[in-house]
Amino acid sequence: MRNAVPSSVVPEDVAGAAHWRSSLRTRIALWAGLVNVVLVLLLVLGTAWFARRLILDDARRDTHATAQEAAQRLDNALHVVTITTHGISDLVGNAQLSPDELTTTLRAMVNATPGCVGGLLILEPRTRDDAPFARYVAGNGSDRDFVADGYPFRDQGWYQRTVASPGGWWSEPYLNQTAGGVWMVTYNMPLREPGRGARTRGMVSLDLPLANLTDLVDALAHLPGWRVTLVAPAGTLALNPEVGVERLETLDDYIMRAGRADLREAAQAVRVRQSLQYAHVDAVSGERRYTVVEPVGSSGWNLLVAQSYELIIARLTEALWMLAAVGALLALLCMLVVRKLARHISQPVEGLSSSAARLAQGDYSAPVPFLQRRDEVGQMARTLEHARGSIRQQLSEIEDMTAARQKLESELSIAREIQQAMxxxxxxxxxxxxxxxxxxxxxxxxxxxxxxxxxxxxxxxxxxxxxxxxxxxxxxxxxxxxxxxxxxxxxxxxxxxxxxxxxxxxxxxxxxxxxxxxxxxxxxxxxxxxxxxxxxxxxxxxxxxxxxxxxxxxxxxxxxxxxxxxxxxxxxxxxxxxxxxxxxxxxxxxxxxxxxxxxxxxxxxxxxxxxxxxxxxxxxxxxxxxxxxxxxxxxxxxxxxxxxxxxxxxxxxxxxxxxxxxxxxxxxxxxxxxx
CATH class of the missing domain: 3.60.40.10 (PPM-type phosphatase domain)
Incomplete structure (x- = not known):
C-alpha cells in the first residue's frame, strides 16, 4: 500500500493528545487575550492620535504667541532708539545750535535713551566760514572729537551709506574696542534740512549694546527644547545656540556650512521680512521642530523661535505607556478567565482528537465517541465514523491502483526497449x-x-x-x-x-x-x-x-x-x-x-x-x-x-x-x- 501511512512513521503530534500549548482551550484563551490586546491597542492609538493633535496644536499656538511677544519686546527696545535718533535729527536740522549746545543736546539724548551707551553727531558746515562738527558722546563720559583727532569719517562706509540713505538703518553687530570690547549695534540716521529736496548735512547715530537685545529673549532661549535665533538686518546671526556672534556668520552661510537645508524656508522668510510658521526635521540631528519666523517691527531684525517636538511627545508617550500597561494586565486576567471557561468546551473536541489520532495510527477498531450528541461535536463524530469506513475501502482501492501502475511502468519500460531495438x-x-x-x-x-x-x-x-x-x-x-x-x-x-x-x-x-x-x-x-x-x-x-x-x-x-x-x-x-x-x-x-x-x-x-x-x-x-x-x-x-x-x-x-x-x-x- 504505497499511500497508506504506517504506524511507525506517524508524526508525534498526530499519534497522541495535543500538548497544552497547542490545545484548543489554550487557543481560545490566547484569541480572547489577543482580542483584548487589540482593543487596548486601538484605544491607545485613538487616544494617542487625539492627544497628539491636541498637544501639538497647543504647542504651535504657544510657540507662535511666545515668538510674537518676544519680537514685540525687541521692537520696543529698538523703537526707543529710533525715536530718540529721529528727535535729534529734527532738532539739529531745524535749529541753529552752537557746538557746545550740540554736544549738550546729544549727551542729554544718550542719557535719556534706555540702554544707550553712546551717540555720534556729524554736522557739515552750511558755509565756508562754518566749521564742521563731528563728536562722539559716550555714556561714561569718554567723548571723542573726530575733527580734532583728524579721523577721516567721511571715508568710512557707514558714513557714506548713511548720508546716501533715504532713512535710518541698523548696523550689523560689531565689537566696540573703545567701549571695552563690547558687542554693539548702531542705529544711523541722516541729517537733512526741512523741505523737499533738502541737502544732507550729516548724520546722527546711537549705540546700543547687543546684550540689551539678547537679554530680552535669553530666558526663552534657555527653556528645555527651545531654540532662539536673532538675525540682524543684513542676515548676521546676532544670537544662535550653535554660532557665536563673534563669527559674524550670516544665516545663509550657516545653512550651507552646517547642512541645514531644513532652514532654507525660514531664510527666505527672513529675506522678504515675512512671518512664517512651519514644521521641519533637523537635517543634521533628525529632530523634529516647529519654527516661527517673526519680523521685529520695521527695524529689519528677525526673530526665529523653534520648539522641539521630542519633549512634547515624551510626555504623551509616558502617559500612553501607562495606559498600555494597564490594558495589557487586564487582557492577561481576561485570558486566564477565558481559559478556565474554554476547558469545559474543549473536552469533547479533545475526545474526538484522540479518536482521530488512533485512526492515523491505523487502528480502525476503536469506536468514535459522542455519536449521540445533537450539537456540532456529534456531527463531527458521525463524520469521523463515516471516514473510518471510507478509509478502509480506499486503502483496498489504493492497493489495486498501485499494482496496476507498477504493471504499466513495467510495460512502458519493455516498450522502450523494443523501440530502441527497432x-x-x-x-x-x-x-x-x-x-x-x-x-x-x-x-x-x-x-x-x-x-x-x-x-x-x-x-x-x-x-x-x-x-x-x-x-x-x-x-x-x-x-x-x-x-x-x-x-x-x-x-x-x-x-x-x-x-x-x-x-x-x-x-x-x-x-x-x-x-x-x-x-x-x-x-x-x-x-x-x-x-x-x-x-x-x-x-x-x-x-x-x-x-x-x-x-x-x-x-x-x-x-x-x-x-x-x-x-x-x-x-x-x-x-x-x-x-x-x-x-x-x-x-x-x-x-x-x-x-x-x-x-x-x-x-x-x-x-x-x-x-x-x-x-x-x-x-x-x-x-x-x-x-x-x-x-x-x-x-x-x-x-x-x-x-x-x-x-x-x-x-x-x-x-x-x-x-x-x-x-x-x-x-x-x-x-x-x-x-
Missing amino acids: LPPGRVIDREHAHLEAYARLEPAKAVGGDFYCFIETDADGLWFAIGDVSDKGVPAALFMARTVTVLEVAASTHASPERVLTEASRRLVQGNDACMFATVLCGRVDVRSGACVLASAGHDAPLLLHADGRHEELPLQPGPPLGFEVGDAFPLWSGQLPAGATLLAWTDGITEAFDAANQAFGAERIPGALLPGATARDQCEGLISQVHAFTGAAPQSDDITVLAIRRRLDSGTTSSEAPPSQEAPHADATVHST
Whole structure:
C-alpha cells in the first residue's frame, strides 16, 4: 500500500493528545487575550492620535504667541532708539545750535535713551566760514572729537551709506574696542534740512549694546527644547545656540556650512521680512521642530523661535505607556478567565482528537465517541465514523491502483526497449577507397517517443536513410512510428527513388489512420563509391551539409506534404554530390525547439556552431546533443531529440587521409527537380 501511512512513521503530534500549548482551550484563551490586546491597542492609538493633535496644536499656538511677544519686546527696545535718533535729527536740522549746545543736546539724548551707551553727531558746515562738527558722546563720559583727532569719517562706509540713505538703518553687530570690547549695534540716521529736496548735512547715530537685545529673549532661549535665533538686518546671526556672534556668520552661510537645508524656508522668510510658521526635521540631528519666523517691527531684525517636538511627545508617550500597561494586565486576567471557561468546551473536541489520532495510527477498531450528541461535536463524530469506513475501502482501492501502475511502468519500460531495438546501430560501409559513416542518436522525451530513423542497404553500393518525427508523443506516437518505419523499409526495397518511396509510404499510412496522425520524414539515398546523393522531404526541415574545411550550407530542398494526412505524390528531389570529408546532418525539431529556463529556443542558427569539421558521424551527433543539453540546463526536455549524420571518406593511395576540399566542387552537378 504505497499511500497508506504506517504506524511507525506517524508524526508525534498526530499519534497522541495535543500538548497544552497547542490545545484548543489554550487557543481560545490566547484569541480572547489577543482580542483584548487589540482593543487596548486601538484605544491607545485613538487616544494617542487625539492627544497628539491636541498637544501639538497647543504647542504651535504657544510657540507662535511666545515668538510674537518676544519680537514685540525687541521692537520696543529698538523703537526707543529710533525715536530718540529721529528727535535729534529734527532738532539739529531745524535749529541753529552752537557746538557746545550740540554736544549738550546729544549727551542729554544718550542719557535719556534706555540702554544707550553712546551717540555720534556729524554736522557739515552750511558755509565756508562754518566749521564742521563731528563728536562722539559716550555714556561714561569718554567723548571723542573726530575733527580734532583728524579721523577721516567721511571715508568710512557707514558714513557714506548713511548720508546716501533715504532713512535710518541698523548696523550689523560689531565689537566696540573703545567701549571695552563690547558687542554693539548702531542705529544711523541722516541729517537733512526741512523741505523737499533738502541737502544732507550729516548724520546722527546711537549705540546700543547687543546684550540689551539678547537679554530680552535669553530666558526663552534657555527653556528645555527651545531654540532662539536673532538675525540682524543684513542676515548676521546676532544670537544662535550653535554660532557665536563673534563669527559674524550670516544665516545663509550657516545653512550651507552646517547642512541645514531644513532652514532654507525660514531664510527666505527672513529675506522678504515675512512671518512664517512651519514644521521641519533637523537635517543634521533628525529632530523634529516647529519654527516661527517673526519680523521685529520695521527695524529689519528677525526673530526665529523653534520648539522641539521630542519633549512634547515624551510626555504623551509616558502617559500612553501607562495606559498600555494597564490594558495589557487586564487582557492577561481576561485570558486566564477565558481559559478556565474554554476547558469545559474543549473536552469533547479533545475526545474526538484522540479518536482521530488512533485512526492515523491505523487502528480502525476503536469506536468514535459522542455519536449521540445533537450539537456540532456529534456531527463531527458521525463524520469521523463515516471516514473510518471510507478509509478502509480506499486503502483496498489504493492497493489495486498501485499494482496496476507498477504493471504499466513495467510495460512502458519493455516498450522502450523494443523501440530502441527497432532503431539500427551506426555503421561504416567500405568500398575499396570509399568509406561511408552512418550514425544517428535518439533521446525520447518520455518512456517511448515518436521520433525515428533508419538505415537500409538494398544493394551493394547504396545506403538508404531516413529520419522523421510523428505528430504526437508517448505510446500513440511510438505505435505510429513503428508503422512508419516498416512502411519506409518496404517501400525502399521496391523503389529506386526517394520521391517514389515517400509516395508509396504516403499512400499506405493514410489507410486506417482514423486518429489523423502524421509524420514528417526526410528520406535519401547515397552511393558509397561515387558520393551521389538524392533526397526528398515530406514536410521535414532541410539537412545541413558540412564541408571538410568547415564551410556549411543548408541544402535547397523543397518539402512535400507530411505523411498520413492524405495521399501525396509531389515530393521534389534534390540531387547532388556528397564531397569527400563532408558530413550530411539532419535533425528533428527536438533540437531547434529545445528551450532553456528562460524559454529561449536553441534554434537552427546555433547548430553550425556546435559542429566540428573532420569529426566522425558519431561525434557530430553526440556533440550536437551535448550542446543542446548544455544550452537547456535544468529545463525539462519538451520533445524527442534525434540527430542523423552521413559522412563520406576517401583514401588517397594506401593512406586514409581525406581528399582536399578543393579537388571537388560540392555542387558542380547538384540539381533540384520535382515530378
